[in-house]
Amino acid sequence: MSTKQFININNKYDRVVVLVDMDCFYCQVEEKLNPTIRGKPIAVVQYNPWQGGGIIAVNYPARAKGVTRHMRGDEAKKHCPDIVLPQVPQVRGKADISKYRDAGKEVAAVLQTFTPLLERASVDEAYMDITERVLARLKDMNEGKFQLLPDKLANTFAVGYESVGHFVQKISGDLDDGSNSQELESEEDRVAYKKSDIKLLIGASIVNEIRAAVKEKTGYECSAGIAHNKILAKLTAGFHKPNKQTILPLKSISTMYQTLSIKKVKGLGGKLGDQVCEILKIQNMAELANIPEKVLQNHFEERMGSWMHLIAKGIDLEAVTPKFNAKSIGCCKRFPGKNAITGLATLKHWLSELSNEIQERLEKDMEENNRTARQMTVSYAQQFGDNDVSSTRSVPLVVYEAGQIATDALEAIKRNTDIFLKADNPAMLNNSVKFLGISAGKFEDNSNVSKKNGLKAMFSNIANKAGQTQIPQTNICTKLSESNNQYDESLSLCEVMDNASDKKSSNKEISNFFQNTETYENLENSGREKFFDEGKKCSKPSIANFFSKIKTSTNETEDSVAASKLKQQDVQSTEHEANKNENEMRSEDESYLNSTQPLIEDELSIIDPTKPDLLEEDPIQLSSEKTENKQVAEKISVIEIKSVDRINQQVIQAETSSLSSLDYRQTYAEFYRSPVTLPNMEHPQNVQICSDCGKQVPSKEMQSHRDFHLALQLSQQQREKFRIEMKQKFSCSPVTVSKPKTTFNNSKVRGKSLLIDKFLTANPPTSQSSLLTEPLHNASASASMEVCNECRKSICSKDMQEHLDYHIARKIQLELNQRDMIRATGASGSSSTLPLTLSQKPSGNQKRKRSAAGGSAGSSDARPPVKLKNLSTYFTKL
DNA sequence: CATGGCTTTACC
DNA sequence: GGTAAAGC
Numbered sequence: 001m002s003t004k005q006f007i008n009i010n011n012k013y014d015r016v017v018v019l020v021d022m023d024c025f026y027c028q029v030e031e032k033l034n035p036t037i038r039g040k041p042i043a044v045v046q047y048n049p050w051q052g053g054g055i056i057a058v059n060y061p062a063r064a065k066g067v068t069r070h071m072r073g074d075e076a077k078k079h080c081p082d083i084v085l086p087q088v089p090q091v092r093g094k095a096d097i098s099k100y101r102d103a104g105k106e107v108a109a110v111l112q113t114f115t116p117l118l119e120r121a122s123v124d125e126a127y128m129d130i131t132e133r134v135l136a137r138l139k140d141m142n143e144g145k146f147q148l149l150p151d152k153l154a155n156t157f158a159v160g161y162e163s164v165g166h167f168v169q170k171i172s173g174d175l176d177d178g179s180n181s182q183e184l185e186s187e188e189d190r191v192a193y194k195k196s197d198i199k200l201l202i203g204a205s206i207v208n209e210i211r212a213a214v215k216e217k218t219g220y221e222c223s224a225g226i227a228h229n230k231i232l233a234k235l236t237a238g239f240h241k242p243n244k245q246t247i248l249p250l251k252s253i254s255t256m257y258q259t260l261s262i263k264k265v266k267g268l269g270g271k272l273g274d275q276v277c278e279i280l281k282i283q284n285m286a287e288l289a290n291i292p293e294k295v296l297q298n299h300f301e302e303r304m305g306s307w308m309h310l311i312a313k314g315i316d317l318e319a320v321t322p323k324f325n326a327k328s329i330g331c332c333k334r335f336p337g338k339n340a341i342t343g344l345a346t347l348k349h350w351l352s353e354l355s356n357e358i359q360e361r362l363e364k365d366m367e368e369n370n371r372t373a374r375q376m377t378v379s380y381a382q383q384f385g386d387n388d389v390s391s392t393r394s395v396p397l398v399v400y401e402a403g404q405i406a407t408d409a410l411e412a413i414k415r416n417t418d419i420f421l422k423a424d425n426p427a428m429l430n431n432s433v434k435f436l437g438i439s440a441g442k443f444e445d446n447s448n449v450s451k452k453n454g455l456k457a458m459f460s461n462i463a464n465k466a467g468q469t470q471i472p473q474t475n476i477c478t479k480l481s482e483s484n485n486q487y488d489e490s491l492s493l494c495e496v497m498d499n500a501s502d503k504k505s506s507n508k509e510i511s512n513f514f515q516n517t518e519t520y521e522n523l524e525n526s527g528r529e530k531f532f533d534e535g536k537k538c539s540k541p542s543i544a545n546f547f548s549k550i551k552t553s554t555n556e557t558e559d560s561v562a563a564s565k566l567k568q569q570d571v572q573s574t575e576h577e578a579n580k581n582e583n584e585m586r587s588e589d590e591s592y593l594n595s596t597q598p599l600i601e602d603e604l605s606i607i608d609p610t611k612p613d614l615l616e617e618d619p620i621q622l623s624s625e626k627t628e629n630k631q632v633a634e635k636i637s638v639i640e641i642k643s644v645d646r647i648n649q650q651v652i653q654a655e656t657s658s659l660s661s662l663d664y665r666q667t668y669a670e671f672y673r674s675p676v677t678l679p680n681m682e683h684p685q686n687v688q689i690c691s692d693c694g695k696q697v698p699s700k701e702m703q704s705h706r707d708f709h710l711a712l713q714l715s716q717q718q719r720e721k722f723r724i725e726m727k728q729k730f731s732c733s734p735v736t737v738s739k740p741k742t743t744f745n746n747s748k749v750r751g752k753s754l755l756i757d758k759f760l761t762a763n764p765p766t767s768q769s770s771l772l773t774e775p776l777h778n779a780s781a782s783a784s785m786e787v788c789n790e791c792r793k794s795i796c797s798k799d800m801q802e803h804l805d806y807h808i809a810r811k812i813q814l815e816l817n818q819r820d821m822i823r824a825t826g827a828s829g830s831s832s833t834l835p836l837t838l839s840q841k842p843s844g845n846q847k848r849k850r851s852a853a854g855g856s857a858g859s860s861d862a863r864p865p866v867k868l869k870n871l872s873t874y875f876t877k878l
Numbered sequence: 879c880a881t882g883g884c885t886t887t888a889c890c
Numbered sequence: 891g892g893t894a895a896a897g898c
Binding site: 047050056094095121123301329331334335338 | 879880881882883884885886889
């Protein structure tokens with residue numbers, strides 16, 4: 001719904017944006033799953049039969065042997081005979097990448113503990129806006145609570161500098177001698193640069209911790225880019241891999257752009273980028289920066305022109321929009337060449353296969369995310385003579401049931417095709433199908449539905465149950481801050497940051513915050529020492545300690561310095577040369593560009609501190625005069641150490657409040673929710689708008705009102721957990737159906753949620769309320785307990801009936817699904833149902849086929865066939 | 879036939 | 891709503 005968000009241009013350099021990119025992720029997943037192949041050259045392959053399958057991921061040992069994507073497994077073997085080629089599993093005749101999806105989710109969950117501003121960009125990539133954390137750390141440094149030590153910057157690089165050491169040194173201003181840059185810079189600019197550099201550097205220290213946490217918690221390694229916006233973070237992450245991180249200082253942008261191909265920039269890597277280069281006769285980003293915005297808008301769209309113009313100056317205003325789950329869930333398959341689908345039966349077969357996968361994934365999604373897709377889109381490509389025509393058609397998604405989905409998809413295709421079947425042979429398609437895809441989207445939050453019919457009531461019931469009377473809000477808050485979920489952490493983060501930016505905030509609040517949320521780095525005094533003294537005993541950080549540290553870290557620094565040098569040499573030399581040639585070749589074509597060369601500065605350029613850089617000397621070139629020997633390396637690390645200390649001091653001087661995060665923060669929906677502290681001054685008349693429900697709430701009551709929302713949220717979360725637990729238990733426990741209740745007479749099920757939600761909301765049931773309020777519940781209700789036969793959970797006796805109802809509801813749904821399935825799959829023998837018996841797979845029943853389809857062992861899918869009978873009987877009564 | 883499958887976004 | 895492009 002909330003599409004793209006943009007920050008205010010005035011804050012264009014205020015953020016610290018990170019792109020975390022998992023290194024050859026699929027390979028890492030395979031290594032983790034099969035430790036015996038760890039460290040060997042690996043390429044993950046899908047679809048073996050043809051020439052060893054297509055490679056979709058290559059790890060670094062294999063890359064070293066020259067193996068690349070776009071190779072087949074056989075080619076890879078030639079380059080690297082000892083390569084291991086794990087296969088993407090095949091389910092239902094198509095690749096199944098769910099294990100990588102799950103692994104990606106695992107990683108994202110770790111990332112999310114660092115900031116709510118996490119945007120998953122793909123299965124193995126995520127953007128993070130860590131500005132708040134940086135500002136918090138900056139504050140801590142100012143207050144002496146945190147010191148930036150060199151080991152926080154291991155494996156860190158800075159674009160335009162030989163090593164982080166040099167970057168640190170630059171920031172600390174040791175060598176402000178003689179360089180001609182400051183004459184061109186205003187004092188203001190210098191301060192601005194320094195501030196931004198410091199923030200990036202602190203950001204890098206945090207990213208180091210983030211990456212360490214990912215490694216520790218998941219075992220996976222990743223690389224990261226640290227910059228002021230998404231585009232640049234993404235770009236930068238690619239500079240040093242694997243398992244490394246790179247900072248892009250503001251001032252390095254323009255120099256880097258001089259050798260950076262336009263096509264490397266995200267969004268310009270395809271046809272558009274080709275057009276840009278072709279039409280404007282340019283190659284590098286620096287050249288693009290010289291094209292007036294009007295010209296760009298003229299050649300491309302207006303918006304696009306503006307965007308290109310901005311990014312050419314290193315500006316990208318797109319906000320990091322919190323996103324954990326995909327907005328659509330889909331699957332597809334190609335049927336190239338001879339595999340094209342020509343018969344109706346085959347078409348139905350594959351639609352059925354796709355539908356089954358969709359159903360499975362949608363069900364999982366509903367359990368995990370408590371949402372329901374309301375629309376499905378079928379896409380397909382047909383061959384018309386020489387060319388393929390692809391189409392997509394959308395229809396409402398009424399039920400998570402494969403048979404229905406497949407039928408609807410087929411209908412949509414038929415409806416959209418003039419002559420669908422051959423006139424002379426109705427079993428054959430008039431136009432063969434080369435591609436099929438089904439995806440589901442337009443998700444609706446299930447809790448919204450329930451909210452209307454009484455989640456509120458449920459909550460108050462829970463509250464009553466737990467404490468007999470209304471739970472005091474403070475209790476709720478305490479519980480929330482004790483619990484470990486992310487929502488909760490993000491909330492405290494927002495809160496405390498608000499406090500932090502509020503001058504009145506006390507240190508106490510801040511330190512409370514860190515005790516609550518900073519698990520990785522414990523900033524409490526004792527914890528801090530422990531953290532810093534890891535592997536080294538020193539009571540107090542001091543210069544002396546820095547030096548003693550060098551000895552332990554020098555080797556590592558040396559290596560990375562040397563490595564980076566080598567790398568930079570390569571990149572620089574090749575790219576510079578390519579660039580030179582380019583320049584020579586198109587000198588004549590530049591006439592119109594030259595005529596516009598003295599650009600009229602628009603207001604952006606005037607406040608754009610990168611501008612003077614265009615006239616500056618290239619720091620990359622300066623530093624790439626390689627003087628590589630050990631002494632230099634040592635010197636660098638000494639500088640590094642000293643300079644870090646300088647920064648620690650400098651930070652104390654830097655005024656941080658002027659860079660108030662408030663402005664840009666308001667562009668984040670996440671922060672709109674920020675409770676408690678913000679609105680008081682803005683609504684002097686003692687009424688505030690609740691950002692959750694939009695209602696006017698008296699200021700006095702805002703706190704409790706918010707707690708109410710919090711409790712709702714929490715109970716929803718618990719309900720999800722509850723469901724998952726239930727399902728797991730259900731699928732492996734023997735079925736004993738107890739007496740049915742008449743509450744569930746909805747004959748039409750929309751997904752699964754309605755029944756469950758209805759059940760859960762109409763009658764506040766037990767297990768979940770006891771989950772929510774467990775300690776309280778236990779304390780107050782030492783009443784008699786029983787163990788549920790279904791799930792083995794301890795249930796308060798008086799709630800047992802309702803609890804059993806849950807299980808019944810659950811079974812009815814499954815039963816309904818099965819019935820639909822049977823109806824749709826043509827158990828009745830109708831020729832128009834799915835799937836037909838085919839030459840490929842004569843096994844008629846989908847259920848059977850699913851479990852037989854190669855031990856997918858979908859735990860969630862192990863439905864005991866026994867229960868069919870019981871429930872059928874029950875069901876017909878309704 | 880030959881990366882394939884998957885997701886998102888901009889634009890019409 | 892549908893299509894094409896883009897990127898992983």
